[in-house]
Amino acid sequence: MMLYKLSLGNIKKSFKDYAIYFFTLILGVAVFYIFNAIDSQTIMLEVTSSTRAIIDLMISMLSGVSVFVSFILGFLIIYASRFLMKRRHLEFGIYMTLGMSKGSISKILLIETILIGLISLIVGLFLGIIISQTMSIFVANMFEASLTKFAFVLSYPAILKTIGYFSIMYLIVMIFNTINISKCKLIDLINASKKSEKVKLKNPIICLILFILSCISLAYAYYLVLGSDESLQEASEILLPIFIGCVATFVLFWSMSGMILRFVKKIKSFYYKDLNSFTFRQISSKINTTVMSMSVICIMLFLTICILSSALSLKNSLNANLKELAPVDIQFYKTLNIDESYLNNGYTLEQIEDSKITLKENLENLRLDYKKYFKDIVDLNTYTSNDLTLEKTLGSLYSKFHEKYPFMTFDTAEELIKLSDYNKLARLFNKEELALGNNEYIIVADYDTVVDIRNEALKENTAIVIDNQKYFPKIKECVDGFVYISSNHINTGIIVVPDEALENAHPEKNVLTANYNASNEEEKEKIEEKVLALNENEDALKTVLSGSTKMQIKEASVGLGAMITFIGIYLGIIFLITSAALLSLKELSESTDNKNRYQMLRKIGVDEKMIHKSLFMQILIFFLAPLLVALFHSIFGIKFCNKILITMGTDQLLASILITALILVLIYGGYFLITYYSSKWIIDEK
Amino acid sequence: MEKILEILDIEKYYGNKSSLTKAIDHISFDVSKGEFISIMGASGSGKTTLLNCISTIDRVTSGHIYLEGQDITKLKGNSLNKFRREELGFIFQDFNLLDTLTSYENIALALSIQNVKFKEIDKKIKDISEKLGIKDILNKYPYQLSGGQKQRVAAARAIITNPKLILADEPTGALDSKSAKMLLESLENLNKELQATILMVTHDAFTSSYASRVIFIKDGKIFHELIKGNDSRKEFFDKIIDVVTLLGGNLNDAL
Numbered sequence A: 001m002m003l004y005k006l007s008l009g010n011i012k013k014s015f016k017d018y019a020i021y022f023f024t025l026i027l028g029v030a031v032f033y034i035f036n037a038i039d040s041q042t043i044m045l046e047v048t049s050s051t052r053a054i055i056d057l058m059i060s061m062l063s064g065v066s067v068f069v070s071f072i073l074g075f076l077i078i079y080a081s082r083f084l085m086k087r088r089h090l091e092f093g094i095y096m097t098l099g100m101s102k103g104s105i106s107k108i109l110l111i112e113t114i115l116i117g118l119i120s121l122i123v124g125l126f127l128g129i130i131i132s133q134t135m136s137i138f139v140a141n142m143f144e145a146s147l148t149k150f151a152f153v154l155s156y157p158a159i160l161k162t163i164g165y166f167s168i169m170y171l172i173v174m175i176f177n178t179i180n181i182s183k184c185k186l187i188d189l190i191n192a193s194k195k196s197e198k199v200k201l202k203n204p205i206i207c208l209i210l211f212i213l214s215c216i217s218l219a220y221a222y223y224l225v226l227g228s229d230e231s232l233q234e235a236s237e238i239l240l241p242i243f244i245g246c247v248a249t250f251v252l253f254w255s256m257s258g259m260i261l262r263f264v265k266k267i268k269s270f271y272y273k274d275l276n277s278f279t280f281r282q283i284s285s286k287i288n289t290t291v292m293s294m295s296v297i298c299i300m301l302f303l304t305i306c307i308l309s310s311a312l313s314l315k316n317s318l319n320a321n322l323k324e325l326a327p328v329d330i331q332f333y334k335t336l337n338i339d340e341s342y343l344n345n346g347y348t349l350e351q352i353e354d355s356k357i358t359l360k361e362n363l364e365n366l367r368l369d370y371k372k373y374f375k376d377i378v379d380l381n382t383y384t385s386n387d388l389t390l391e392k393t394l395g396s397l398y399s400k401f402h403e404k405y406p407f408m409t410f411d412t413a414e415e416l417i418k419l420s421d422y423n424k425l426a427r428l429f430n431k432e433e434l435a436l437g438n439n440e441y442i443i444v445a446d447y448d449t450v451v452d453i454r455n456e457a458l459k460e461n462t463a464i465v466i467d468n469q470k471y472f473p474k475i476k477e478c479v480d481g482f483v484y485i486s487s488n489h490i491n492t493g494i495i496v497v498p499d500e501a502l503e504n505a506h507p508e509k510n511v512l513t514a515n516y517n518a519s520n521e522e523e524k525e526k527i528e529e530k531v532l533a534l535n536e537n538e539d540a541l542k543t544v545l546s547g548s549t550k551m552q553i554k555e556a557s558v559g560l561g562a563m564i565t566f567i568g569i570y571l572g573i574i575f576l577i578t579s580a581a582l583l584s585l586k587e588l589s590e591s592t593d594n595k596n597r598y599q600m601l602r603k604i605g606v607d608e609k610m611i612h613k614s615l616f617m618q619i620l621i622f623f624l625a626p627l628l629v630a631l632f633h634s635i636f637g638i639k640f641c642n643k644i645l646i647t648m649g650t651d652q653l654l655a656s657i658l659i660t661a662l663i664l665v666l667i668y669g670g671y672f673l674i675t676y677y678s679s680k681w682i683i684d685e686k
Numbered sequence B: 001m002e003k004i005l006e007i008l009d010i011e012k013y014y015g016n017k018s019s020l021t022k023a024i025d026h027i028s029f030d031v032s033k034g035e036f037i038s039i040m041g042a043s044g045s046g047k048t049t050l051l052n053c054i055s056t057i058d059r060v061t062s063g064h065i066y067l068e069g070q071d072i073t074k075l076k077g078n079s080l081n082k083f084r085r086e087e088l089g090f091i092f093q094d095f096n097l098l099d100t101l102t103s104y105e106n107i108a109l110a111l112s113i114q115n116v117k118f119k120e121i122d123k124k125i126k127d128i129s130e131k132l133g134i135k136d137i138l139n140k141y142p143y144q145l146s147g148g149q150k151q152r153v154a155a156a157r158a159i160i161t162n163p164k165l166i167l168a169d170e171p172t173g174a175l176d177s178k179s180a181k182m183l184l185e186s187l188e189n190l191n192k193e194l195q196a197t198i199l200m201v202t203h204d205a206f207t208s209s210y211a212s213r214v215i216f217i218k219d220g221k222i223f224h225e226l227i228k229g230n231d232s233r234k235e236f237f238d239k240i241i242d243v244v245t246l247l248g249g250n251l252n253d254a255l
Helices: A002-013 A015-036 A038-042 A049-087 A089-097 A102-142 A156-183 A186-194 A204-227 A235-266 A276-289 A291-325 A349-354 A359-365 A390-404 A419-429 A448-459 A521-536 A550-603 A608-644 A653-684 B047-054 B077-087 B103-112 B118-132 B147-159 B177-193 B233-246
Strands: A330-335 A374-384 A415-418 A440-444 A464-466 A469-473 A494-497 A506-516 A546-549 B003-015 B020-032 B036-040 B062-067 B088-091 B165-169 B198-202 B213-218 B221-227
Touching (some): A002 A102, A015 A038, A015 A049, A015 A102, A015 A156, A015 A550, A038 A102, A049 A089, A049 A156, A049 A550, A089 A102, A089 A186, A102 A156, A204 A235, A204 A608, A235 A276, A235 A291, A276 A291, A276 A550, A291 A550, A291 A608, A291 A653, A359 A506, A390 A448, A390 A464, A415 A419, A419 A494, A506 A521, A546 A550, A550 A608, A550 A653, A608 A653, A608 B077, B003 B047, B020 B062, B020 B221, B036 B047, B047 B165, B047 B198, B077 B088, B088 B147, B103 B118, B103 B147, B118 B147, B118 B177, B147 B165, B147 B177, B177 B198, B213 B233, B221 B233
Parallel strands (some): A415 A494, A440 A469, B088 B165, B165 B198
Antiparallel strands (some): A330 A506, A330 A546, A440 A494, A464 A469, B003 B020, B003 B062, B213 B221
């Protein structure tokens, strides 16, 4: 009972020190609950079964991510509790000189951890439950579903999960604390506060050399990522620049801590002004002792920025793409005249037989009254010409590109389309119609990398041969466009040629594009249902018919976007909280040590205003240093993300960067302010 | 001699109504320009409280303290800080040097917070470091210095602003006898050559013997006063020891 009173008293007394710890725990618990309780928020949504499947996938992914998150939070909590322990060494020393056993001290810590754990869990869960109510609006918005009703939802599984995960974390903290205490020596505990800092001097020349080296290797890593087109053919190649980046970041901070001071000292009139000498010495020693954590924090911030901005822009561009890339309600397509040689080699006899009839015949056989349900029907064929492959269309540039992209297949047959057919489709898609001379062709494509390759060949005026007739490019670059509706820019190129050119060509595919013959959404959904029923129709399954509808594309794309966004925000926020909390704890533990220094400054007559200004500068620079380096990394990181997500489109980047910045300012800035005011509080107390 | 500090009937109480401690009980005395005064007393006699009141670190309960005619008990907030940094110089028992700064920077800090230009700071530091014999250690950090060297750096910081009054709180308290002697000779030097007015608090008779006047305090009251006059330091030291003995052995750690 005595120990309990002591523990309670300690928490009350050192609330200031615990404030940031509490704040972080509560935030951690709340975020953990919110993202694990999302499934209960989606129950109220009116969604189709395919969206429901995506939601289920998302929820299981989120719970997987939660395990990872719990590791990060667990690490943070152990780190934080060790900081707090250090602050209290003298207190423990006094207990021990009074004859208290290490066991009792461990018990005090145990009770404290339980109390703090309980309070933070209760407050965090409470906060999480409240915030998660508003999440349902967000979730509905993400899945573009309508909210059928609004009700207060408690997710018991999520509550239990949160309590379970955090209990384990607190248990580990308790074990760590006990081990820590049992290793302590009384003399160290009592003298803990008396250690004066030794200023480690770094050799300036080594600093300079390392600084330059780290800058060069960073530049090299950036170059590896973005420097040239041939860089990063395979995903695993990103590991090298990441490794170089991490090491270089560490060396950068190591050398900078020595360099900054040396640089500022050179500007004597600035260095010997007000408290500047003190301020910069403090900053330099702080960075000096935290090079490792600074680097880790910097890299975490970098990840946060990249994850948040990419996830958000992905979601936005998916939505934007949809309007452009799926302008019609439905498209059927089937491969025609499949060669007998494919029998039992991917195709059944029935399917090969089926490939001999047209789509319209198929639909009639399946009793889907397309004349009644569809309007604006465009029925067309695409063709291939035996020897016209990508290799040929690239002409003389083929060997160059083959060397550059050794893994790309160049021997696939090019898809051809008649000018009149393409124009019919273009009219339907609201695209510009094309015109061609007798021996001219145009390539329509929208997949950026391939467009770049093709444009080079087009610039060379590369001729293609169909039926012994030569054709030359009418325009020296690809025309933006597509034939097949999709959620992304994935058209690697269709060649539009004059109608006569394809008279003897081999029809490759039959494509039927149409809108639903309906005046409102409800009717459209009814037709959609009829079409989707084909998925269960046995006769339909025997054919080679396939198709996509606008609604399907939309659902898949919305679901994918929402899933990535949720996971991105979840991880991003956790990384952000972790890095900000680490900085904050470091700063606060320093503030306690620094109290004496500020007391000295006061004694020699330094104004409070000047002291606060110095403190503000110290914390600001301490928080800004990793952020600035991270921002610089992010410029390249985000560009890289865009590069690999290029098919998703990048038009929405600015908006998502702004949102990322907002989240960053809110959380990171919030931690900065709390740290500043807590530090001020600590150094101001007499 | 011109009166620089005038202490007029000051009192300082600690505690509350139920348990009142009188740390200073009606003390009055004057300090003239260029004097080197030592205030002696046992632990708990109120000497440090007196110094804290003069240095505006603490407030008096009643009475007035005038420094060159200005009543410093009326100062508040930032004007207190301004007063401290412009009119006073401090030397503390535990040096109070910032361990992250070099000696040079520690000394410079006293001037830079007064917005003195760097050129002037540099000139003044060169000047004072020569007088105090710390020229060679200007680029060292406190942890690289001996106690005596640290205290001389602190003394340089105290004197460099040309303060009206230097306050020293047990300046030799953390020093060995050789370092203490060197420091006291430095202070004597500052007092004689630069006419610095020094007010020192100590319980050490040897340290006091370097002063030109010694004020003895017991239980918050002035108990006795000794003036060196034309005595040699040895004679003055013997006189101090006599008073200490008279004080009733309370200063049994005097030697």
